[in-house]
Amino acid sequence: MADAADSSDNPPENMDVPGQGLTREEAFRRILDGHWRYLQNERQSIQTTQEDRQRHAQGQYPFAAILGCADSRVSPEVIFDQGQGDLFVVRVAGNVAGDYEQASLEYAVQNLGVKLIIVMGHEHCGAVKAALGQQEVPGAIGKLLQEIFPAVAKARTQNGDLLDNAVRCNVCHTVDTLLANSACFREAISDGNLRLIGLVYDLKSGDLDFQRTEG
Numbered sequence: 001m002a003d004a005a006d007s008s009d010n011p012p013e014n015m016d017v018p019g020q021g022l023t024r025e026e027a028f029r030r031i032l033d034g035h036w037r038y039l040q041n042e043r044q045s046i047q048t049t050q051e052d053r054q055r056h057a058q059g060q061y062p063f064a065a066i067l068g069c070a071d072s073r074v075s076p077e078v079i080f081d082q083g084q085g086d087l088f089v090v091r092v093a094g095n096v097a098g099d100y101e102q103a104s105l106e107y108a109v110q111n112l113g114v115k116l117i118i119v120m121g122h123e124h125c126g127a128v129k130a131a132l133g134q135q136e137v138p139g140a141i142g143k144l145l146q147e148i149f150p151a152v153a154k155a156r157t158q159n160g161d162l163l164d165n166a167v168r169c170n171v172c173h174t175v176d177t178l179l180a181n182s183a184c185f186r187e188a189i190s191d192g193n194l195r196l197i198g199l200v201y202d203l204k205s206g207d208l209d210f211q212r213t214e215g
């Protein structure tokens, strides 16, 4: 993959392209502002015009990448009040970081110039709950649950609600896995070009519980 500096996938100069060119701090602020609008029931990113589609047809210029759970209640575009083209979203049950998820996020950083990655777990995650069951599960679901087992093992050493702790541990484990397996992310963070955040979304309140911030 070409790095961002070599990429010809830059927005045309005459186009207003939200998000591109933001620092990691500015990208994070944009996420927080959108989440605040969501909490206040003042979402702006609801309509898509024909002009928007024309713009999207010329390329994608997201300002943040999200690794979230496939759960139907945790759509990042809704929770962070962002529109089509704003977020590069990777969703998989239990927000685990296998090879394909890591590769997708590396593409966002290297080729799209994204400077913010958010790993978003959530309260009462069914995948994490299944991993707590401990029984052997065959097939593809069993493989996915194995990715969550290290977080479950750590959570069992902690006081408090086991599922809540496992959800938090799973987010931190995913952040650790991405850092351990991707030189791309480590270098971008140390160069000041990437922030990697791990958080848990509360289904009832809509609040964000920040677990990790790297960069």
Ligand SMILES: [Zn+2]
Binding pocket: 069, 070, 071, 093, 094, 095, 122, 124, 125, 126, 127, 128
């Ligand atoms: Zn989930």
